[in-house]
Amino acid sequence: MDLRLSDADRAFQAEVQRFFAHDYPQAILTKARAGQVLTRADHVASQQALQSRGWLGVGWPTEHSGPGWTPVQRYLFDEELERAGAPNLIPMAILYIGPIICAFGTPEQQSRWLPDILESRAMWAQGYSEPEAGSDLASLRFNAERDGDDYVLNGTKIWTTGAHWADWIFCLARTSAEPRRQDGISLICADMRSPGISVHPIITIDGSHELNRVEFVDVRVPVENRIGEEGRAWHYANVLLQAERLSYAHIARKRMDLAKIRALARHLLDDPAFARRLATVEIEVEALEIAVLRALAGEATPAAVSALKILCTECAQHVTELFVELAGRHALPMLDRRAANWADAAPLVPEFAPQAIQSYLFERAQTIYGGATEVQKTIVWRGLAGRNA
Structure with a gap:
């Protein structure tokens, strides 16, 4: 697999970067970067900004207003969205049911539901x-x-x-x-x-x-x-679940979190054992990126997708565990991130700590939702044994 970007891919990447720097709602970026909880209205505004460029229906065929991206362009878009600090797409309509309606819905269902999804009139x-x-x-x-x-x-x-x-x-x-x-x-x-x-x-x-x-x-x-x-529906659900399990990668966000951990560790924790654990997770992310790119290029069997889901979710947990270790006793406060000034409630606590512990707690569920790790291992075993998953 050739991992070098073409000139066209680099131009596309630069276009996406300019969009998030100049045309995307900056108030939403500010709110997301500050760790505040986004409202439905925030997500609608985010999706409408993406659709103004025809970029919302990722993974949809062009005849249903999909952007027509290559797997590499899709990957670059996801990477730049996360690097900008923008919220990820709410997947239920865009990533999950939208492609199923495109593939298996009647023309009447497509005309009824797909435009409302793309225009964010319906969640x-x-x-x-x-x-x-x-x-x-x-x-x-x-x-x-x-x-x-x-x-x-x-x-x-x-x-x-x-x-x-x-x-x-x-x-x-x-x-x-x-x-x-x-x-x-x-x-x-x-x-x-x-x-x-x-x-x-x-x-x-x-x-x-x-x-x-x-x-x-x-x-x-x-x-x-x-x-x-x-x-x-079992057939349709398995098509959907493969798409869902590929949506957990978030490579760019993991890289940004690891860079933040490395910068914080220089001041907070001089520990060779922690440095070794950090390096191990960084290597995990590099290997995960290769696996994701192979899957996006169409090289993924159901067993491979299940294995990738295990890797993605366990790696996400490993990242949050590093944050919690850095936070130490400062991970104790549980603050309400719905408030605009939520971080001011504990002024003596490092800025990253309250959000880190909440992310750690939330990510405990990653190895359960979308198919528990134990179930994914069974699918992998069946694939290796030559049985139907």
Whole structure:
């Protein structure tokens, strides 16, 4: 694989750099760099700025207003977005369901949903996990019973990121009982304003509200809201999950964090053992970049994508562990980052420490969501053994 950038790639990289320096909303950059929690309005403004250049539908085909980037350009865009300190794309609509609608949706569904996603008129949530069916997704019991031209949805979805913001939710639902658990599952979209849907917040250990429990009680959804064939959602979900697992890399952000750790360590911690651990994680990131580029170039089997998901998420945890070790006793304060002056609440604590511990706590979940590490290892084993993942 040739890792050298062409002249065209360098010109594209410079264009993206200029965009974030001059045309992207600087107030959002300031807020994100200060560690403040962004609102839905902030994310909408961010996405609209990207779409003003036609850069929001990353990974979408050009016939559906995707930017038509090469894998290298996609990688460079992600790298420059993170280097600028801009918020990552909320993935549920753009990275997850958008490409599925492009590939498997009807023309009516495409014209109905895709423009609203690109113009940020609609936010989406992902209804996959449920009680007793998280990483073991095939055991889900969320039920969709056909009643004429409608499905009637009943059940619970949990760990649903952004459901309190979402206008729509795409759900895996059991539409029939089959001998093979992966069969009889359909992909159904529901308007979050539908009668019978209730959203209950889940406050995580870092104090943030991103996750929710979503209850469905006799929720009627038109059959036309089903994407693809009835009972075929396991196939669609696996296409989606491969895209999801490739979205965890964040190489540029890891590099920026490691550079910050190295600079802080010069003043805070003169310890050869820490220097060795830091160097080890830096090497991890370099190796991870090569693996990500190979995957983006189309060299990824399901087993390879699962292995990459393990590497990405464990590496993210290793980075936050270094920050916590640097912070020492200063990692104790838990501050509310929703306030504009949140860092002033503990003036004697180093600026990086409160945010570092919250990131550490949040990243504990990375090896669980999107498919737990144990499940990914099973997929890798099946791939090595020549079995279907």
